[in-house]
Amino acid sequence: MLEVREEDKIAQLQAPPSNLARTTWRVKFKVGGGYLLAKQRLGDQFCPDYLPNTHPNASFNVAMLTAADDTLNMADISKPISFCEHLQLSSLGVQPASISFQVSLMVLLAAEQGLDHTICDVQTLTLESDHFICVREKVDEQDQIVIIDLADANNVLRRPFSADSAIMHPSKKILASKAGRMLQILNIETKQKVKSHANNEDIVFWKWGSETTIGMVTETSVYHWSIADQTSPPQKVFDRHPTLAGAQIINYRATPDEKWLVLIGLSANTTHPSAFKVKGAMQLYSRERGVGQPIEGHAASFAELKLDGHQHMTKLFTLRLELPLVSRYVLHVVEIDHTAPDPPFIKKAVDVYFPPEATNDFPVAMQVSQKRGIIFLVTKYGFIHLYDLESGARIYMNRISGETIFVTAEHGASHGIIGVNKKGQVLSVGVDEQTIIPYILTALDNTELAFKLSSRTNLPGADDLHVKQYQQLFSSGQYGKAAKVAANSPRVRIIRHYQ
DSSP, rough: OOOOOOOOEESSSSOOOGGTTTSSSSEEEEEEEEEEEOOOOOOSSSOOOOOOOOOSSSSSEEEEOTTTTTTTTOTTTTEEEEEEEEEGGGTTOOOOOOOOOHHHHHHHHHHHHHHHHHGGOOOOEESSSEEEEEEEETTEEEEEEEETTTTTTTTEEEEEOOOOOEEEOOSEEEEEETTTTTEEETTTTTTTTEEEESSSSOOOOEEEEESEEEEEEESSEEEEOOOOOOOOOOEEEEEEEEGTOOEEEEEEETTTTSEEEEEEEEEEEEETTOSSSSSEEEEEEEEETTTEEEEEEEEEEEEEEEEEOOOOOOOEEEEEEEEEETTTEEEEEEEEOOOTTTTOOOOOOEOOOOOOTTOOOOEEEEEETTTTTTTEETTTTTTTEEEEEETOEEEEEEEEOSSSSEEEEEETTTTEEEEEETTOOEEEEEEETHHHHHHHHHOOOOOOHHHHHHHHHSSSSOOOHHHHHHHHHHHHTHHHHHHHHHOOOOOOOOHHHHH
């Protein structure tokens, strides 16, 4: 085994020698006082279990160990997440100067420097889903659009482009562009115009809300523009609440049926600057009731969860509230549109923990895994937080990026979150299916959470718990409940085991 030495530094992480082509190799990154583990096979995409606080092409203190070394067992249950760097945008020819984000980043920088954030309105990179990244950049004095299909990243599409904003359809090669107040939707594959519209107001933010609808925000109102037909103009949905006046809009989300909507913005905190430099403001709106509610917070999402014993899916709203008077952030999970006869969902509220070295940190993005029922919360300083949607329990927290991640989307392959940071790294975090339940049982000592999560998500690691509960219920004559445990025991043929 190669020992770790301070002088073992490399300028760039490279593949192992060709004679190790079929050997899994492992490296240890020395960062501060600890080591971060990673693994790779030659020819595989580099997917560290944790990302160091520096760019992966910077120099590291590295030790490479043989595949037989058991001291770096990659199935270690202390790592309940899977982490992957999918690509580096600069390696695809995207200029570093073109990797800039929504106005949210500019608001943060301006607030920290005491500047007027309205002069910093810029956006060159958009991520509407885990399918496409869209970048606007200037090459040799020519404005171009760069479209990266994440399923075929080496086949980058570049075209001349003069519009000031572009967003790709969540799943199809359809591009929506904006030049001033002129809007156009183009099918890239057929090279046909889908729709166009000359708007009467400036659009300060827009985003695909579904496969057929674009949400558009002006200084005063929110509109929906459908691509289901070729003629209908954007339809006004609601007026912006006064608490969002002057805020830079960073996100707009809707439930699948578009009955509930939430608008999210940021602004410099002039009321309690000693607590938080940046203030979040949200507007939750019910289309059926025609009523909106202002909320202080930076991030929010909608989710549905099938709870044990319930006939219907429980519709939930997750949000991160800020309490400026006590300098605290609280994660809330509340029910919307309760359906009888199911019992009401009990509201959850848990403090968002920040380590001592990140006391000024705060959440900037939130995604909910519908399959896992887990909330993924990303912070400005590059930390990832995982919470259980049903109980609100904090599962895990660690730093995954040394740079701020400001554009995110749900990642279907890992049932987690994907995002791009300031350095142009495209990163994803999901649940490690083999280790999360053992981690909850050992590190968190939370048997109830492990049992419920394994039942709900078909994850391994709690088989003994299912068998034990079944035996107890069966032995006590509670056959109905025992049968229910057996039916919800995803990985164990529990009755056969008991017999």
